[in-house]
Amino acid sequence: MAEGLLGQWLHAYPAGHLRVLSLVGIEVHWAILQYVLGLSFLAFVARLIYLRTHNEHWERLTRTLVKGFILMFALGAATGTAAEFGLVLLWPNLTEAAGDFIYFPLYAEIFAFIMEVVFLYMMWYGWGKLSLKAHTAILFLGMAGAWYSAAMIVSVNAYMVAPTGIMPAYNTTTWHFMYAEGYPKFTLHVPLKLILELPNGSKVSIPTLKLLNIPLLEKAGMTVVGMNKAGNAVVVEMPVRIVQRLVFEMYRGYTVKDSILQFVVNKTYVQEHASLAPILLNTPVKSIVEPIVKQTVRDEGVYSVTFKSPVYWASIIHVYGAAVTTSAFTLMGAYAIRYLQYRNRRDEDYLEYVRKAFAFAAVTGLIVIAVQGLVLGHEMGRAIAIYNPEKLAAMEATTSQLKHTMTGPFRSLFEDKLMPLLAYGSMHAKLPSYDAIPKDYCYCKLSDKLHQMNPSIPSDAMRGLVDCRPPLIVHYLYYGKVYLAVLLGLYALAAVYYVWRGWPNFNLPGWISKPGYAMPILIQLVSFLGWATREIGRKPWTIYGVMTVDTAQTVNPPSTGEVTLVAVYLIGLLILLAYGVYRILWVPGNPEKA
C-alpha cells in the first residue's frame, strides 16, 4: 500500500523527481531555519533570566545558544541561497510569477536578512565590548530579524496554499462540494481596457467587456461581481480550471490562436472590427492575462496581497511555534546527553548548569508543544478545513480507498463528531469526502476542444495531471506527525515532573535522559511530517487554484541521476553539519566553553 501511495504522489502529478529534489532542498533549509528562529528566541529568554538573576549559568547558556544560532544562521543563509536558486532553476515559471506579481515580501525579506547579519555579527564580536543592556538589545534585534524574515517568506508560502481571492469548493453550510457550480473560483480584476501592440509598434485599446463573450463565460462558471473601487476593472470570480489553463498557456508562450481564449471571444465584436482579428489571434496570452493579474494585485495591494492570504496568520504563528518547539526539544536532548556524560563527575558547578539548562528546555518544550498542538496547530487546521478542503479530505482519509490510522468504534466518533467539531466548530458539520472530489476537477474542458482542433496542443488531460485530488499519503504523514508529537509531549511532561520533584538537584532516570540522543531527530521528524503534509497535500497545485506543477516546472529538467546526485549532496551536507555541531558544541567529555 505504501508503494501505491508513494506511487500516487510521484506519478499522479508531473515532475516527480523535481518535486523530490525540492522537498529535500527546502527541508534541509527548513530544518536549519527552525533553529535560527527558535534558538534566537531561547537565547533571548535566557539572557532576560540572566539580567534578572545575575547567575552566570544563564549567561553561559545564552552564549551556547547564541553560538548555535550563529552557526545555524550561516548554514541557513547557505541553504537559503541553494533553495532560492533551486526554485529559479527547477520552477522558473513560479519564480517569474512571484517576481512579477507578489515580489514584495521577497524583496522586503532582504531587509530582514540585513538585520540578521548585522546584529548577529555585532552580537558575537561585540560580546564584552558592548554594555550588557546594549548587547541584549542587539540580541533582540537579531532575533527580530529572523522572525521578520520568516513573516515575509511564510506569506508567500501561505499565498501558495490559499491565494488571496480564492473561493473554496466546499460549502460549509450545506456540507457539499460545489464543483458543478464551477468552484473553486479565483477572484480576478479584469481591466476595462485591454492594450494590444500592433505590428508597427503602436498600441490599440480594446474594451474588454465587449471583446469577451460574458454570457459564455458565465455559463462556464464565471460570476461577475461588479466594478472595483477605482472603477477601472470588473471583478469576476473565475473557475480555477480556467485560471490554471490560462496560466499554463501564458507560461508556454501560447498566442490567442492556440489558446482557450479564442472560444470566449465575442465573435460579433471581432467581425465588426475585422482588422483586429489577425492581431488578436497572434497576441501572446501573456499580454492578456498579465494585465489582469497585475490589476488584481494592485487592487488587493501590491505590498499586502500575500499577507491577505486567508491562511497567513494561522501559518505564521504555526511556523513560529514549530521553530521554538523544535529548538526546545533539541536543547532538551542536548542537555540530557550532557547530563549523562557529567552526572558522575566532580564538576558540581557544571552539573548544576546542565540541570538548569535541561529544566529550562524541558519547561519551554512542554509549554510550546502544548500551545502548538492545542492552539496554533488547531488554527492552522481550521484554516485548511475551510480553504483547502481537498487537502483536509486527504489528511482525514475520508475515502474507501484507504485504511484510516484509527479503526474500531472510535473511528466513527472521531470522524463524525470530534473532527467536524475541531475543523468547523460543530458536531453537526461533515468532513469533506475525498471520494466526492472529481478526479478531473482542475481540467479545463475547453482544452479538449482545442486539442481536437490542433493535436499539437495538449489538453489538460494530457499534461501529466493524472489526478487533481491531493495524494492520500498525506493521511499517514499527518497522523504520523500527530501521534509522534503527542508522544514527545508526554515525554516533556514526564521530564518536567522529574525536574519539579527533585529541583534543584534532580536526577533524571535513564528513560528520560537516554532518549536525548534521538530527540533532535524525533522533533525534526515531527516538523518534517507537518511541513510535508502542507506541501505534498497541495498537489497538483503549486499555487492552489492558479498554477499547477507542470506549469511551474522548467522546460529543461535535469535527469533523475542528476537530481539524485544533488539530493545526496544536500543530505550529506546536513549530516556533516549535524556532526560538526555535535563536535563543536558537544564533543564528548569536553564542556562547551563558557
Place this chain on the structure above:
Amino acid sequence: MASTLNPATFWLAFTFGAHIMMVNLSVGLPPLMVYYRNKGVRDPRFEYVARSMTRVYAAIYGLAGVFATAFTVFLLSFYPKFIGLAGHVALIPFSISIMMIALHFLMLALYWYGWDRWSLTAHNVIGTLLVISAFLIPFGFRAVFAFLNIPTGLHFDAAQGKFYLSVSEFLAHNPTFWPFYLKTIVGALTATFVVVAAGYAYRYTHSEGLVKEASGIVVRQMLGPALVGLVAMFFLGLWYALSLMNIPYKFNNIFGGFGWKVGDGVVTYNFSWAFALKMFFYLSQLVIVALAYKAVRRETEAIAPRAKYLLYAGFSALATIVTGEYLNAFSQYPWFIAAVTDKKVVASLLAEVPPQSRGEVASYLLQVLDLRNYNTIATLPGVTWLTAGFLAFLIAAAFYFVYVLLLKPGGSESSY
C-alpha cells in the same frame, strides 16, 4: 547616461558593486588562512595571523552574502521574465555555484568554530574544501557572465519549442569564458594580497610585540605575490579584452573613446572613461606595491613610512575590481546579453526556430533581455525609499560593526 539610470539598474549596480568587492576577498583569503593556520602550529605569531584573518573573512563573507542575496532578489523583482528565461537554460552553471556556496558556508562555519575541536588533519581537510569551493563558486557564475557576453551553446529545440544550453559546447567555444574566469581568480588573489598587505601594514604601525612582529612578516610575504599577480593581470586583462572583440557593441563601448573600434565602429555608450579610471587604480597600486616590495624586502622597519601608501594601494585594489566589474556590465547596456546586438549571432540562433515563429521568438527575446523593461510595480516610489532607508541603515551598521570588530578594545572572541 541619465537615460541608463532608473531605480532598477541603480539598485542592481549598487548591490552588485558592494558584493563583488567583498567577494573577491572571499576568493583570496581562504588559501592564506589555511597557509597561516599550518605555519601557526609551531609559531604563535602565525596562529594570530590565521585567526585574525579568518575572523575578518567570516565577517566579509557574511556581508558579501547579504549583498548577493539583495542582488538576486532585486534581479527577480525588477526583471522576473529574465530570471524565468535564465532559470530554464542555465541549470548547470548555476548549480555548480550553488552547490559550492552551500559547501563553502558549511566549511567556513566548521573551520572557524571548530578551530580547537578538530585534529590538524581534519581542520586542513575542511580548509582545503574551503579553498576549492572558493575557486569554484566563480566558475559557475563567470560561466553565466560569459554566456551573457555571447550565448554560445544556446539552441532552440524546434520539436519542443524551447531553448536549451549545450554546456560542453559553451565551455569549448565561448571565447570570453576562460580568460574571464582565470582573470577573476588571479585578480581576486592579487587584490587580496594587496589588501592584506595594506591591512597588516596599518596594524604594524598600531601595535606592539607579537602582533607587530606578525604583521610585519605578513606584509613582507604578501608584497612579492601581489607584484607577480599584478603583472599577470596585465596579460590576463589583455586576453579578456581581445576576446571581447567578438562582441563589437561591448568592445566599442569600452575602447571606442580611445579610437580602438571593431565591427561597425559604433559607440553607443562611451565607457572609455571607466576603463581609464580602472587603469589609473591598477597602475597606482602597481607602482606602490613595487616600490614597497623593494624597500621592505630587506628591512621590516621600512613598512612604517609606507603604510599609508599601502593603504591607498589596498583601496586602489578594491576600486580596480569595482570599476572593472561596472565597466564589464555597463558596456553592454541595455542588454542582458551583449551579443543580441550582433546580427550574425541573432541570425544563427533564430535559424533553429521554425520560420513561422521567428518573429514571436525574436520579439520575446528583445523584450526579456532589455534592461529598460523593468517590472513597474517593483519600482514604485515607496519601495525605492524603503530600499534606500534600509541600505543606508545597513551601511551605517556595517561601519559600526567594522569599528567594533577591528578597533574597539575589549571582548573575548579570541578564545573561541
